[in-house]
Amino acid sequence: MDKVMKQAALLSLTDPYIKRDGGTLRTRAMIGALEKCGFDVECVYPTGDASRRNEGRPAMGRLASSRQAASAAKRHFLPLPTELGQRSTALGTEVRRLEPSLTVTSVLSQAQFVDPRNSVFWLDFMDIWSEFGRREADRRTGLSKMASRTQSRWLRARENKYCNAAHVVTAAGWSDWKTLVAHGHRDAVWLPNPIADDSFETVPRASGEPNVAGLIGNFEYWPNREAYRTVIDSWLPRLVDSGWRVVVAGSGSDALEQRPGVIALGHVDNLNDYYGQIDVTLAPIDLGGGMKVKVLESFSRGVPVVGTAFAFDGFPEEVRALGITVDLAEPDLTGLQDLIRVDPTSPVLQQFTTSAFNAKVHRILADVT
Known part of the structure; x- marks a missing residue:
């Protein structure tokens, strides 16, 4: 050329x-x-x-x-x-x-x-x-x-x-x-x-309470609001029973219906500050299409992802294997405490x-x- x-x-x-x-x-x-x-x-x-x-x-x-x-x-x-x-x-x-x-x-x-x-x-x-x-x-x-x-x-x-x-x-x-x-x-x-090459680096877990799950997205987009509804209706009770809290971040998150056990951050300027607060990313998705950037962003910071099969649908099998797939309505969240940080320098992630x-x-x- x-x-x-x-x-x-x-x-x-x-x-x-x-x-x-x-x-x-x-x-x-x-x-x-x-x-x-x-x-x-x-x-x-x-x-x-x-x-x-x-x-x-x-x-x-x-x-x-x-x-x-x-x-x-x-x-x-x-x-x-x-x-x-x-x-x-x-x-x-x-x-x-x-x-x-x-x-x-x-x-x-x-x-x-x-x-x-x-x-x-x-x-x-x-x-x-x-x-x-x-x-x-x-x-x-x-x-x-x-x-x-x-x-x-x-x-x-x-x-x-x-x-x-x-x-x-x-x-x-x-x-x-x-x-x-x-x-x-x-x-x-x-x-x-x-996403930017320099994003592929483990974000250390900041000091604070353990067992924090995160949900991030543009909640002005209605499939993301549906995902939040799934969290508070089906996932949150299981998380709370196991001693977990949920942090929600992104545009429109501060306008969502609030529930005990959920903290809304609103828009976040620095994604690393957000990922440093959480131990796992939630991806309860069954709407939308394409590739879920929020899943990739989490992996690139070393934060593991628990999501539906559809949340990982945009990735090849070797990337899906980095996450844990659960059912949308009846998720098995009992193994969250055993999750460890993902290696963001893994060759399977460098293609992104x-x-x-x-x-x-x-x-x-x-x-x-």
Whole structure:
């Protein structure tokens, strides 16, 4: 690949630098990797009239109530975004203005703005929406179940359409990558979410009371609120009976329903301070998709993870073996006291460093540019 500066457009739902979660971390990592490959990267996301339902002056009074009701009704029947909902004249105009030689999107509904005739088209799956929708349908009943199943089938058709048009297809989650291959997209590449190389270092346990379990996430995201509900309803009684407390951290954690035995920290600026307070990370997840960055972040600091099979679903078998898998509704938490710190320098974890991510992006682009 030559060193001439090229223009890349990276499509995103939001400004990736406003908040920190699995999606924004992946977007930032992609920007950094593309820049190292010689691209001038422009991150394009809805602003102004590009997304009136989310941007600009907030609605007030009856209009606000109507929008909230409509949003709740839409999610009840159609749990995932639609192409119509993401349609934006301004967004399409901005992508065309850039005249990118490479266009990357991790948002299926924004693939409509990519012209694979004039730009290398990279479709990156943070998660597979059709699988997310299928799992949602399994949890529902009646008309909502039928609508979710219909949306899941429609999404799979769109995924296949855009995968067939793309020059590069990648997936963050190991199981999602295997799903794409099973759907016939044999050139798809597993590109796991990375975290900074210097994060892979054991965080010493700070002095204080022992037997502290941690739950961290962006609790403005509803699957994480569902995970917290599972903790307080099913996991917390077992933990308290065994002498454990729970510390909850992350955006929106201070607004969650509080229970005895739970301490909410709210947003934390330094993750190492948080991981130094806990002995184990809880991952009671059965919703969402892709690769769970919170599991990787815990391993990278040396903190063991107890989670559901779905929490480890985005990792290959050798990484899953570092954690303890339990049932969601009836978890066996009796062995928590016997857990020891994980070795973050383990070779199986080094494939998740930013350096490894950058090298893999370079190899991918070398094959198509």
